[in-house]
Amino acid sequence: MPLIEGTKSASADPLQSIQSELDETYRGLKEINLMLEQSRVEVNKLTQRNAAITAHLQQIQGNLAQMPAEEVRLAYDSALDAQQRLFVMRGQLEKLQGDQSHLERYKANLERLRDTFSASGNGGAAKEKGALASVEMLVNAQEAERQRLSRQMHDGPAQALSNFILQTEIAMRLLDVDAEQARTELGNLKAAAMSTFQKVRNFIFELRPMMLDDLGLVPTIRRYAETFKEQAGMELNVTVTGNERRMEPYLEVLVFRAMQELLGNSARYSQASLVKIQVDMGDSVVKLNVDDNGKGFDPEAIGKEHGLGLKLIKERVELLGGNFEIDSVPGKGARVMLAVPARTGS
Numbered sequence: 454m455p456l457i458e459g460t461k462s463a464s465a466d467p468l469q470s471i472q473s474e475l476d477e478t479y480r481g482l483k484e485i486n487l488m489l490e491q492s493r494v495e496v497n498k499l500t501q502r503n504a505a506i507t508a509h510l511q512q513i514q515g516n517l518a519q520m521p522a523e524e525v526r527l528a529y530d531s532a533l534d535a536q537q538r539l540f541v542m543r544g545q546l547e548k549l550q551g552d553q554s555h556l557e558r559y560k561a562n563l564e565r566l567r568d569t570f571s572a573s574g575n576g577g578a579a580k581e582k583g584a585l586a587s588v589e590m591l592v593n594a595q596e597a598e599r600q601r602l603s604r605q606m607h608d609g610p611a612q613a614l615s616n617f618i619l620q621t622e623i624a625m626r627l628l629d630v631d632a633e634q635a636r637t638e639l640g641n642l643k644a645a646a647m648s649t650f651q652k653v654r655n656f657i658f659e660l661r662p663m664m665l666d667d668l669g670l671v672p673t674i675r676r677y678a679e680t681f682k683e684q685a686g687m688e689l690n691v692t693v694t695g696n697e698r699r700m701e702p703y704l705e706v707l708v709f710r711a712m713q714e715l716l717g718n719s720a721r722y723s724q725a726s727l728v729k730i731q732v733d734m735g736d737s738v739v740k741l742n743v744d745d746n747g748k749g750f751d752p753e754a755i756g757k758e759h760g761l762g763l764k765l766i767k768e769r770v771e772l773l774g775g776n777f778e779i780d781s782v783p784g785k786g787a788r789v790m791l792a793v794p795a796r797t798g799s
């Protein structure tokens with residue numbers, strides 16, 4: 454993390470540190486854009502190949518009794534290989550798209566911070582220190598989220614993919630011995646692959662839900678709440694008031710990420726069984742309230758385990774001229790409220 458390491462040795466010139474981090478981000482975006490283009494081309498090729506192999510398999514299944522066992526085995530091998538390659542490439546494409554969105558947001562934050570320093574002539578020492586601390590908190594929070602998702606990927610889809618290889622080998626050996634049992638194994642493999650694919654999609658949705666870009670804040674909140682409700686097994690209510698509309702992308706991202714963090718805290722730390730989410734799309738102010746019936750906490754003694762996320766939300770909201778409040782007492786649940794000036798997207 455170049456920016457954080459640089460704050461100690463180059464604190465005398467924070468603007469230069471920010472510009473250096475921006476240059477690294479520009480280079481990273483350029484590389485990701487190139488990889489995205491290459492991945493899209495490869496996915497298109499694999500999709501066409503998969504369609505051709507699927508059509509060939511359908512022909513074989515129609516004449517299974519007359520087909521040599523070796524030809525059937527080769528056909529299934531080709532189908533499994535094509536599906537696996539397409540699955541992996543689609544996952545890589547979606548990951549790259551998530552990385553691209555992440556870097557675009559990070560770049561925008563750095564550019565705003567750079568412009569703030571430039572406009573104020575670098576400001577006073579206390580202001581510089583506070584701004585750099587905000588960037589450090591942002592980077593640390595992003596790194597913590599990456600580590601969490603990395604663990605989930607290792608314990609979930611990565612382990613499942615290892616099992617897929619074993620199941621494929623079993624099915625291949627059975628083809629020459631017991632075709633019916635081989636077909637059963639392949640069916641089990643398909644079901645497991647579909648389940649794992651859904652888990653990967655859930656991870657990607659957490660990283661950057663595409664419908665936030667396509668449909669906007671409110672539909673994304675409702676969709677995320679429904680998914681979270683099923684996964685966490687809690688009662689969850691979403692209420693939306695005001696003029697539902699599209700806003701500036703950075704505002705939609707801020708409110709959605711705040712809701713995501715607060716909902717996660719209610720489930721992981723507060724152990725709540727009921728969470729109420731209220732979104733008020735006012736003409737000049739957008740408000741978000743997240744109210745739970747969990748064990749609550751002392752706002753003045755937020756632990757390091759989940760305090761970083763709350764502090765980051767507060768920093769972002771106040772940076773945009775908004776308000777952030779916590780109303781919580783140990784044993785009596787928690788209510789977190791934020792309000793930010795509303796700007797309609799173009």
